[in-house]
Amino acid sequence: MTADARTGKAESSVGQDRVRIDGPLKVTGTAPYAFEQPVENPLYLFPLTSTIAKGKIRRIDAAAARAVSGVVDVLTHENAPRLLAKTDAELYLLQSPDVHYFGEYIGAVVAESQEIARHAAGLVRVEYVAEAEDTAFRPGHPGEYNPKKINTGKPADTQQGQLEEGLAQAVVTVDEVYTTPYEHHNPLEMHSITATWDRERLGGVLGVLGERPRLQIYDASQGVSFVRLMLAPLLGLLPQQIEVISPYVGGAFGAKGIPHAQVMLAVLAAKRLPGRPVKYMLTRQQMFRSVGHRLTTHQRFRLGAAADGTLTAIAHDVSQSSSRLKQFAEQTVNATRHLYAAPNRQTTTRMVPLDIGPATFMRAPGEFPGMFAQETALDELAVRLGMDPIELRLRNKPDTDPESGKPHSSHYLNECLLEGARLFGWQERKAPGERQAGEWLYGMGVAAATYPRQMTVPTKASVRFAGGRYVVSIAAADLGTGAWTALTQIAADALQVSQNEIQLQLGHSDLPFAHLAGGSTGTYNWGSAVMVAAVKFRSQYGQTPAEGDEAEGSAYFPDESKKYVLDAYGAHFAEVKVSRVTGEVRVTRMLGVYDGGRIINPRTANSQFIGGMTMGISAALHEESYLDSRPGYGHVVNSDFAGYHIAANADVPDVQARWIEHPDPMFGPTGAKGIGEIGIVGVPAAIGNAIYNATGKRLRELPFTPDKLVE
Known part of the structure; x- marks a missing residue:
């Protein structure tokens, strides 16, 4: 000040x-990022990873690797330090010969340089006893199960009113399936760690009381306090014996939210070499194997409405993938429970257990795929009603939270929609196929966005x-x-x-x-x-x-906040052009208008909003991880930037963010709401709705690649 x-x-x-x-x-x-932190006399790690999706290791022959000059150690399940408690299955590493998924860490070579470690790792020979694996996601899987709870701790299933009666009473209905693929995080900085085991002396009134182990970690982490708490019980240490340092992180988007297996791999390797720091930075290809992903979803969405657009029923039934090793049940149905009013409601979540690596948080986990289904279905309903999609959303704003009945602490979605329509020139929108220029068809689309205050x-x-x-x-x-x-x-x-x-x-x-x-x-x-x-x-x-x-x-939140539902809101507007020749989709303009409470710094907030929309454009047009589900495989085929496409500058020519600033004291004394996720959640739906407005063709499967638009 x-x-x-x-x-x-x-x-x-x-x-x-x-x-x-x-x-x-x-x-x-x-x-200095995690891998660049200056340490004395470091060693370098390169992992050994499984080449089968399920089975056991019969034999590991590391003799040739150990014979390479500069190799200090070869770590496997046969010599790895024992872990104390299996509090996290993903981190309970190298404790048995079992293999749970393709690319799982089964050991590591530690050497005096990265080049030596990588070369020696290629000399290790592993024999397996392979077992029949299942890596193919499909709804109706015989092992599909109810997870009971989803990521937010809420029930997997909810029901209010009489769904079938609500659908029967409707004049117009929508009953469609929407799907989203596996996606992988690709921040600029790959996951990196430097781990060092040492011993510290304990002082006392009468002098030295003894020594105890001490672990220092430089990690690319979204939460150093959580790394310490999650590692301590596995290693049999007190939290105070673990020091985690992460002042700079080169992007994360959820992948670095909690420690993954690479952290434990480096920690175990360093424990065998006390006093020598062990450094490991994943390659870009390894980012597609063992540090999480966005799970794939199959979503049946049903809507019923009266002739005036008032919703009579909403149903959202989700089937999504899960690793057998560790469940991660996304809250894909969460926004459906809160965003629009309807007396008859149903949401369900089912998980398909597969022999794949564990999923993890990826920007707006759950809300992102769920909002794609919901906001696309709402656009379809607007078309069938012959109603403007903004007007349909305005008519179905709930007076109170549909699930709990609580009032909203603040709710400016309608203002975001109306202000966005004004700024974007929504009144110029034409009927499908009416706006053309040469080979290009133009269209506009809109989608709402919401993201809740999370418990912390x-x-x-x-x-x-x-x-x-x-x-x-x-x-x-x-x-x-x-x-x-x-x-x-x-x-x-x-x-x-x-x-x-x-x-x-x-x-x-x-x-x-x-x-x-x-x-x-x-x-x-x-x-x-x-x-x-x-x-x-x-x-x-x-x-x-x-x-x-x-x-x-x-930190505190007012006691009164418990009486309210606390959410951030936004509206996404997209203009696209679609080639009638090739099916290529280009986003020509995008605008997001947000209700984010008090904006602390307009510069960094604008960056967050635009970054979220850019990531949403990338998911809408390009991102898809192809998992080879044939017997004996189970890996991601396109595990680099040659095959896994992300948005480039040409994909985001005109992306702008605006906000309606209304500080919300129920979020705490700052009055700020969360803005990291709200910028992405509705983007693919807005783009898909714009594609329909341009071509008259409805796309219900991400990403919107040209093959889906060419007949």
């Missing part, structure tokens, strides 16, 4: 456009006065989202000082415990903790603190 030179009044830092604090380090290449574990922050500055500490993570900058702005205002007087510390597990950077919770959750700590600091020490004065605070 600074003083206005004209008025002498304090100016707020929150809400102001601020350049990223970490920007200079990143553009000069001096921000208690987050803390501290403020300490040192060296004439306020040191604000929290074990948060910056994935490139702007946390370094936004939290500094929040701290400056809360302490009533300028940003230059704030020194922010984050990305270290020894700092006050923080919830991970996920579920669009970071800014309002971490920011709340920072504000509480700042208020306590000022209350205790006033405006002239002494060196070393310190206070700690915990």
Whole structure:
């Protein structure tokens, strides 16, 4: 906070456009990421991975690898350190000869250089006893099961009213199937880790009391506090014996939310070589094997409506893939339970168990595939009713939450739709096939977006006065989202000082415990903790603190917030052109208008919104992981950027974000809602609806590749 030179009044830092604090380090290449952290005398790891999808290892011959000059160790299930507790099946690594999926880690070579480790790993010979595997996703799978709970902890199934009666009463219905494919995270920084085992001395009144193991990890992580907590029981350590450091993360999108098998692989290798840091960075191809993915879905969506567009029934029945090793049940039906009013409702979730690697969070997990089905089905209903799709959405805004009956803390979806329509020129929209230019057909589409406030574990922050500055500490993570900058702005205002007087510390597990950077919770959750700590600091020490004065605070949400349903909203508008010759789809314009509460930093918020829309365009037009389900295979065929296509500059020529700013105090003292996910959730549906408006052809399967538009 600074003083206005004209008025002498304090100016707020929150809400102001601020350049990223970490920007200079990143553009000069001096921000150290996990693999780049300086350590003494490092070793390098290259993994051994299974080449079957299910079975057992009969024999591993590593003699040739061990004979290579520079090889220090070959790690397998035969010599790996024993883990104490199987609290996480994905991390319970190298404890048996069992193979659960293609590409699973079955060992590693550790050497003096990356090149030596990789070469020696290619010399290891593995014999298997293969078993019949099942990697083919299909609805109606004989092993399909009810997971009881989905990712948010909510029931897998819900029912209200009488669905069949509601559908029977409808004048117009929709009953269609929508599918989404496997997708894989591909952040700029691949997963990386540097692990070192050592011993620390324990002091006491009478001197040294002994020693205990100490593990230090540099990890590309969305939540260092969670890495520590998840590893401790497996390794038989106290959390305090594990130090996790991750100040900079080169993108994550959920893949780095919790530790995956590569973390444990490096930790086990380092444990056999105490005092020597072990470094491992995945190759781009390995990113498609063992660090998670977005699961594939088959979604039957049914809608019933009266002649005026009022919904009489909604049903969303989802079947989705799951690893036999570790279940991850996405909340694909979540938005359907809350977004639109209808007296008769049903949602169900079923999992198909397969011999594949575990899925994990991927930007807007659950809501992303679920909103594709819901917002496409709603567009189909609008067409059958002969009604504008925006008007249909406006007519079905619920007065209270359809599932719980609670009021909304704030709800500006209609405002987003109307403002977006005005800015986008929605009134110029034509009937399908009416707008042409040469070989190109043009169309416009719209989709709503919503994302809930997620429950978080208690987050803390501290403020300490040192060296004439306020040191604000929290074990948060910056994935490139702007946390370094936004939290500094929040701290400056809360302490009533300028940003230059704030020194922010984050990305270290020894700092006050923080919830991970996920579920669009970071800014309002971490920011709340920072504000509480700042208020306590000022209350205790006033405006002239002494060196070393310190206070700690915990994030809080008003007790009153329990009476409300808390969600962020948005509206996506897309214009596309489709070639009548090749079926190629180009997004010519895209606009997102969002209800994101208080915007802390317009610059970083705009980046988040545009990034979400760009990722949505990529999923709509390109992204699909092809899993070879033939017997004896089970791997992703297109496991590199030559085969797994992502959006490039030419795919996003004009993408803009706007917002309707209404601070929501029920989200905590910052008034901010989550914005990391809201930018992506409705994008593919908006593009698909625009394709229909251009061509009259309805696409219900992602991605929208040319073959689906060429007859």
